[in-house]
Amino acid sequence: MSRKNKLLYAAFIITVLAAVIIIGASNGDFGASLRAMTAIPRRYTLLCVLCVAGGIAMQALSAATALHTMGQRVSLPRAMYVSLLGDFYSFITPGASGGQPMQVVHMRRAGIPVADATTVLVVHYMCYHGSLLAVDIVLGLLYRPFVAQQLGANFVFLVIGFLFNLGLLVGALMLSFWQRPIRWLLKQVTRLMAKLRLGDPERLREKFNETADSFYTGMRFITGHKAELARQVLFAVGRILCMTSVFYFICRGLGHGEAGYGSLVALGAMQYTAAGYTPLPGASGAQEGIFSLYFGKLLPGDLMLSGLLTWRFITYYLVLIAGGAAAVWPKRRH
Numbered sequence: 001m002s003r004k005n006k007l008l009y010a011a012f013i014i015t016v017l018a019a020v021i022i023i024g025a026s027n028g029d030f031g032a033s034l035r036a037m038t039a040i041p042r043r044y045t046l047l048c049v050l051c052v053a054g055g056i057a058m059q060a061l062s063a064a065t066a067l068h069t070m071g072q073r074v075s076l077p078r079a080m081y082v083s084l085l086g087d088f089y090s091f092i093t094p095g096a097s098g099g100q101p102m103q104v105v106h107m108r109r110a111g112i113p114v115a116d117a118t119t120v121l122v123v124h125y126m127c128y129h130g131s132l133l134a135v136d137i138v139l140g141l142l143y144r145p146f147v148a149q150q151l152g153a154n155f156v157f158l159v160i161g162f163l164f165n166l167g168l169l170v171g172a173l174m175l176s177f178w179q180r181p182i183r184w185l186l187k188q189v190t191r192l193m194a195k196l197r198l199g200d201p202e203r204l205r206e207k208f209n210e211t212a213d214s215f216y217t218g219m220r221f222i223t224g225h226k227a228e229l230a231r232q233v234l235f236a237v238g239r240i241l242c243m244t245s246v247f248y249f250i251c252r253g254l255g256h257g258e259a260g261y262g263s264l265v266a267l268g269a270m271q272y273t274a275a276g277y278t279p280l281p282g283a284s285g286a287q288e289g290i291f292s293l294y295f296g297k298l299l300p301g302d303l304m305l306s307g308l309l310t311w312r313f314i315t316y317y318l319v320l321i322a323g324g325a326a327a328v329w330p331k332r333r334h
Helices: 003-026 029-039 042-069 076-092 099-109 114-142 144-177 179-195 201-224 226-253 261-275 286-295 302-328
Strands: none
Touching: 029 302, 042 076, 042 114, 042 201, 042 226, 042 302, 076 099, 076 302, 099 114, 114 144, 114 201, 114 226, 114 261, 144 179, 144 201, 144 261, 144 286, 179 201, 201 226, 226 261, 226 302, 261 286, 286 302
């Protein structure tokens, strides 16, 4: 990347990050979230931040170990960097659509082939969504009375989110092992690029097919490697537990953690499932709405707003700030 392009890229990231914070500050969200977070005992705030970092680390370990199994090497700091950028771009793009593509780009800069980078990200994506649905079912059954009491009529949002995530999982599985749709799409892209004179048609076709072949070979290899697949599921479950543990520590920090760790993790997992289908950057709006509905009985009165704003700042704004800083850092040596 030329110096001019680097400066333009940095300017874009800084502009986006500044816009998000300014909008949040103008409607009171950013400042109120910061004040709410500082009102909670520091040990619980620190535990929440460590949980968020742990979720990023779980995704990084997932990529690093899968790549190692495939004969590729990436350092853990580089994997952490790519994981953080994935969350950052997911938070600023509609439907979290920019996270994985940018992760592929940055892995490619680290010398990882596009097909291998795509393989490990797709495997983690499938393990994550599959594990999230499994956690919903298992913990939902274990804490059925508690869940029923907290959700009430709002259970319908969980059903919608569950079906949506199940559809994503089935779609990812089909595209990963049923080659015809992808081959057809690559053929159309090749034709379009040829019409726009963006490259030699034969070379484009050969390159796309070679990448697709490598991707499908990688998918068969990883899914056929039982030990690695088990590790991927463990990392996905670890990521979910890190993310949902934030809810528990926030409730404890506000003096309302009597429900217990397991029940609050169950509620947190269902919150992510129920709000994840919103096609907005970071699922903004839906996340806050579902949080209010699902945790309303646990955090009465002003505690609800404090809990919501604290959760919003730690899991959203802190990741945006850290990710934006990582994206424009002038000397990235990993």
